[in-house]
Amino acid sequence: MMTALDLVCELVSRNSLVDAIYLFKPMASPPIQENAELSEDERTLVADALDLRASTCLPFWECILQLISVRDVAAPTLLTLAKRHNRQSDTLELMPRERVTVEGLVALVDSLARGTTLALSSRVRCSDGVKRHIPMLDFHCRESAHNDLLVRQIAEALEIKGYLAHSGQSYHFYGAQLMSEDELVQFLSKSLLYCPVIDRAWIAHQLIERACGLRISPGKTYTGYPTIFAQV
Incomplete structure (x- = not known):
C-alpha cells in the first residue's frame, strides 16, 4: 500500500x-471552547455548533457561522477567531x-x-x-x-x-x-x-x-x- x-x-x-x-x-x-475571552452567548454557540457538526458532518466553522447568522447574539470574539491563520513559514x-x-x-x-x-x-x-x-x-x-x-x-x-x-x-x-x-x-x-x-x-x-x-x-x-x- x-x-x-x-x-x-x-x-x-x-x-x-x-x-x-x-x-x-x-x-x-487550542480548542475554541478554551478561549477565555468568549462570552457566555459565544460559549453556547460553540457547544451548539459542535452538536450540529456531530449530527450533520459539516465543518465546525460552517456550523458556527450559520448559528451566528440566525441568532440575535453578538459574537465578536468568534468572528475574530475565524480569521486565525498559522503560517507555514514559521516551521518551513x-x-x-x-x-x-x-x-x-x-x-x-x-x-x-x-x-x-x-x-x-x-x-x-x-x-x-x-x-x-x-x-x-x-x-x-x-x-x-x-x-x-x-x-x-x-x-x-x-x-x-x-x-x-x-x-x-x-x-x-x-x-x-x-x-x-x-x-x-x-x-x-x-x-x-x-x-x-x-x-x-x-x-x-x-x-x-x-x-x-x-x-x-x-x-x-x-x-x-x-x-x-x-x-x-
Missing part, C-alpha cells in the same frame, strides 16, 4: 524540474531532491515531538528558478465506499490528474503535474464550488498562504499515514 511518504518520493521522481521540496510542522491552535524546512527518500522522510517523522505532525508544502524549488506548486485538496467528508467515488468524480470534474488518499478521517488529493502560483489560485478558486465536500476553511487558508499543505505523517488524533487508494 502506497503511503503519503511513498507518494512524495514518486512525485519528485516524476517531476525532473523539482530541485527541492518544502516540509513544515503545522501549528496546533527545505529538503533537497537527493534527500527525498522514504527512509529520509521516515527519519524526520520519527524525530517529531509528541503530538507534532509533518506536512508537505505545495511549494517546490525548481531547477529553472520558476516558482511552482504541487496541487492539493483537503476534503471534508467521511471515508466510505460512496465517498471514495464522490471524491474521484470531483477530481475528474476539476479536470486534474493526480492521486487520492484516505487521510484517516476524510480524503486528500495530490496533483501529478506542477502548477504556477496563478494556476494554483485558479484551481483552488474552482474547488470552492465543491464545498462543503471540499473543506472551505482549508481553501481559505491556502489562498491566504499562497501555498497548500497536507499532513503526510501520523500525529495528533491520526494513528497512521495517509494512504493512496486511487489515481485519477
Whole structure:
C-alpha cells in the first residue's frame, strides 16, 4: 500500500524540474471552547455548533457561522477567531531532491515531538528558478465506499490528474503535474464550488498562504499515514 511518504518520493521522481521540496510542522491552535475571552452567548454557540457538526458532518466553522447568522447574539470574539491563520513559514524546512527518500522522510517523522505532525508544502524549488506548486485538496467528508467515488468524480470534474488518499478521517488529493502560483489560485478558486465536500476553511487558508499543505505523517488524533487508494 502506497503511503503519503511513498507518494512524495514518486512525485519528485516524476517531476525532473523539482530541485527541492518544502516540509513544515503545522501549528496546533487550542480548542475554541478554551478561549477565555468568549462570552457566555459565544460559549453556547460553540457547544451548539459542535452538536450540529456531530449530527450533520459539516465543518465546525460552517456550523458556527450559520448559528451566528440566525441568532440575535453578538459574537465578536468568534468572528475574530475565524480569521486565525498559522503560517507555514514559521516551521518551513527545505529538503533537497537527493534527500527525498522514504527512509529520509521516515527519519524526520520519527524525530517529531509528541503530538507534532509533518506536512508537505505545495511549494517546490525548481531547477529553472520558476516558482511552482504541487496541487492539493483537503476534503471534508467521511471515508466510505460512496465517498471514495464522490471524491474521484470531483477530481475528474476539476479536470486534474493526480492521486487520492484516505487521510484517516476524510480524503486528500495530490496533483501529478506542477502548477504556477496563478494556476494554483485558479484551481483552488474552482474547488470552492465543491464545498462543503471540499473543506472551505482549508481553501481559505491556502489562498491566504499562497501555498497548500497536507499532513503526510501520523500525529495528533491520526494513528497512521495517509494512504493512496486511487489515481485519477
